[in-house]
Amino acid sequence: xxxxxxxxxxxxxxxxxxxxxxDVMAPVRxxxxxxxxxxxxxxxxxxxxxxxxIAYTIWFGIGTWGVNRTIGWGWGITNxxxxxxxxxxxxxxxxxxxxxxxxxxxxxxxxxxAMTIFAVxxxxxxxxxxxxxxxxxxxxxxxxxxxxxxxxxNSPLLWDVFAITAYLLVSLLFWYMGLIPDLGTIRDRMxxxxxxxxxxxxxxxxxxxxxxWHRHESMSLVLAGLAAPLVLSVHTIVSFDFATSVIPxxxxxxxxxxxxxxxxxxxxxxxxxxxxxxxRALNLQEYITVGHVESMNKVIIATGSIVGIAYITExxxxxxxxxxxxxxxxxxxxMGPYAWAYWIMMTCNVISPQLLWxxxxxxxxxxxFILSIFINIGMWFERFVIVVTSLHRDYLPxxxxxxxxxxxxxxxxxxxxxxxxxxxxxxxxxFPVIALAEVKSVAKSSARKFIRKSSKNxxxxxx
Amino acid sequence: MRTIxxxxxxxxxxxxxxxxxxxxxxxxxxxxxxxxxxxxLDAVLKLRRSHLPKVAFIAGVIGAVLxxxxxxxxxxxxxxxxxxxxxxxxxxxxxxxxxEITVLFAAFAMGIAFLVRSNLGxxxxxxxxxxxxxxxxxxxxxSAKDNTLSETELAEALEATGALDVKQVNTKK
Numbered sequence: 001x002x003x004x005x006x007x008x009x010x011x012x013x014x015x016x017x018x019x020x021x022x023d024v025m026a027p028v029r030x031x032x033x034x035x036x037x038x039x040x041x042x043x044x045x046x047x048x049x050x051x052x053x054i055a056y057t058i059w060f061g062i063g064t065w066g067v068n069r070t071i072g073w074g075w076g077i078t079n080x081x082x083x084x085x086x087x088x089x090x091x092x093x094x095x096x097x098x099x100x101x102x103x104x105x106x107x108x109x110x111x112x113x114a115m116t117i118f119a120v121x122x123x124x125x126x127x128x129x130x131x132x133x134x135x136x137x138x139x140x141x142x143x144x145x146x147x148x149x150x151x152x153x154n155s156p157l158l159w160d161v162f163a164i165t166a167y168l169l170v171s172l173l174f175w176y177m178g179l180i181p182d183l184g185t186i187r188d189r190m191x192x193x194x195x196x197x198x199x200x201x202x203x204x205x206x207x208x209x210x211x212x213w214h215r216h217e218s219m220s221l222v223l224a225g226l227a228a229p230l231v232l233s234v235h236t237i238v239s240f241d242f243a244t245s246v247i248p249x250x251x252x253x254x255x256x257x258x259x260x261x262x263x264x265x266x267x268x269x270x271x272x273x274x275x276x277x278x279x280r281a282l283n284l285q286e287y288i289t290v291g292h293v294e295s296m297n298k299v300i301i302a303t304g305s306i307v308g309i310a311y312i313t314e315x316x317x318x319x320x321x322x323x324x325x326x327x328x329x330x331x332x333x334x335m336g337p338y339a340w341a342y343w344i345m346m347t348c349n350v351i352s353p354q355l356l357w358x359x360x361x362x363x364x365x366x367x368x369f370i371l372s373i374f375i376n377i378g379m380w381f382e383r384f385v386i387v388v389t390s391l392h393r394d395y396l397p398x399x400x401x402x403x404x405x406x407x408x409x410x411x412x413x414x415x416x417x418x419x420x421x422x423x424x425x426x427x428x429x430x431f432p433v434i435a436l437a438e439v440k441s442v443a444k445s446s447a448r449k450f451i452r453k454s455s456k457n458x459x460x461x462x463x
Numbered sequence: 464m465r466t467i468x469x470x471x472x473x474x475x476x477x478x479x480x481x482x483x484x485x486x487x488x489x490x491x492x493x494x495x496x497x498x499x500x501x502x503x504l505d506a507v508l509k510l511r512r513s514h515l516p517k518v519a520f521i522a523g524v525i526g527a528v529l530x531x532x533x534x535x536x537x538x539x540x541x542x543x544x545x546x547x548x549x550x551x552x553x554x555x556x557x558x559x560x561x562x563e564i565t566v567l568f569a570a571f572a573m574g575i576a577f578l579v580r581s582n583l584g585x586x587x588x589x590x591x592x593x594x595x596x597x598x599x600x601x602x603x604x605x606s607a608k609d610n611t612l613s614e615t616e617l618a619e620a621l622e623a624t625g626a627l628d629v630k631q632v633n634t635k636k
Contacts, residue, residue, distance in 0.1 A: 016599065017473075017498060017598065017599035018598055018599045021498075021597075021598045021599065142533075142537070148541075148542060149542055150537040150541055150542055152544075152546060153534045153537065153538065153556060153557060153560055154546040154547070154549060154553060154556040155546075156559075158560070159559040159560060159563075162559065162560045162563040162564065163559065163563050165563075165567075166563040166564070166566055166567040169567060169570075169571070170566060170567060170570045170571075173570055173571060173574050174570070177574060177577070180583070181499075181597070184597045185498070185597040185598065187597075188591070188594040188595070188596075188597045188598065189594075189597075189598070200588070200589075201585055201586060204578060204583040204584050204585060204587055205582075205583050205584070205586075205587030205588055205589040206583060206589065206597075207496060207589035207590070207591055207596070208496040208497055208498060208596045208597055208602075209494050209495070209496050209581075210494065210495040210496065210497060210501075210504055210505065210508055210510065211494070211510060211581070212581045212583070213497065213499075213500040213501075213504075213505075214500070214505045214510045214513060215513045215515060215577055215580065215581055216500070216577065217500050218512070218513040218515050218516060219513070219515050219573055219574070219577045222515065222516045222519050222569075222573060223570055223573065223574075226519070226523075226566050226569055226570050227566075227570075229562075229566070230563075230566045233559070233562060233563070237559055240559075436499075437498060437499040437500070438499070440498055440499040441499040441500055441501075441502070444475070
């Protein structure tokens, strides 16, 4: 077994395989505490409030929103793009980092993937509500109908339907296949018969046979290979929604890579926000270490810098292309009535991640936590700037308009947070938050206990 | 009715060593069960490469062909419409949908094939001999039926490799 003497361990605190099982399973075994009920209760209430606001929208119509003839896409689409972006970190961690053989992914991939699924569910709500008639939502699917009419396969909006659906389903599959062995572990630790039965049902009768592991590994690798281009395609297609239109500020070829890196950027920020709290709450500091936080911060610097370059490239192209509409759109963004949103976006997304070049800050949990929230806000404003400022100055000055959300839109957005956290609170009680089997499989090379043991054995040979 | 002899190790490298020793003695190993995929175990057990990637490839090709030809049919035969002055069969705009369905088909076909091939699924009841296998036990299972040696000889051979808690059971399977 190759053991690095230089790299910091991924698992601290002298953990044996048995300790790993016990620690990771603790939240599933223990009775939920007051804090959990409090968090779950609040989330569920906010979620119900959001559902009420959705019902209100459906009942009274989209006129209850602040959108108007000029600015047809307001918070609804902003939130949709933002939530889809949040989802990207999970697949990035579990698929792309698996292909790159990054071992640190093992401690965070399970929770990040769960986050992906919940975020995509929140995202998917918005286009459905935005269409105004929820019961007719199935019109977006190509099905044989009495009108003998099909959907428009030339439209990026329809590609989005396919991309988001495929993404949700494949992420769910990938996540669940990874969960099967760990659910087997939980089943065998449960004492009550009905719990054993439930977990056996969920674990599909897993027994840890070498043949099954062999297939499982080969499947995981191919699934990662499939999910990697899929995750890149999803935000690419979301960006097509804008890029294929003829609105100045949207009609740019830089959008696909810019959106994808922005998505990974915001997704990692959300993973950090959640995991810094979760590791404390569930006592998993020895598995999700400061080293993990640092690695994620490095991804944030990389993707954040790409986003920064993309912003500046957009500005440059607006000037260099010589298209006066394009130029106006960007001058208006920076100095028009929505300049405040633009500068919030610039500060949060371009300047703040650059602070992470300093190692001390990168390894400081409080700083990282605050910064991750700044990035979440900044990335939300990026979508708001793209959607609203590009639309509010129409080609005809008589159509110029302003947009302000109503309480209904705010309540729906809050409601998706409620939905997201309700699902997350349930997840941490029912499933292991850390991929048990995967963490065990890297323990020999990356856990402090084993590294110390092997370095003792290795030293005499070296000298 | 067949007799099963099993024992376990608490470390994966001990398990690998024991598997090699048993194989050198010409003993056939019925199954090895571990809490996580042990690196190098598939090579020692000479497990054949899985066909799952092929399943994924074939299903992906089927998905791609179906989705592409469906879109082509819709726009040339089903209900031809001109969108934005593009030709009826605007192949480029069929690519995103085709890609998504390709991935969807490949992933799900492989997932289902994995479950079917491994006899796993909702409601499947496993024959668990030692519940600690999903925790920290690395278990070797020998079957008297597959080997020429008697049950006691097999148990002795397994114990000689350092296996703990060697036991015999009769199972119906």
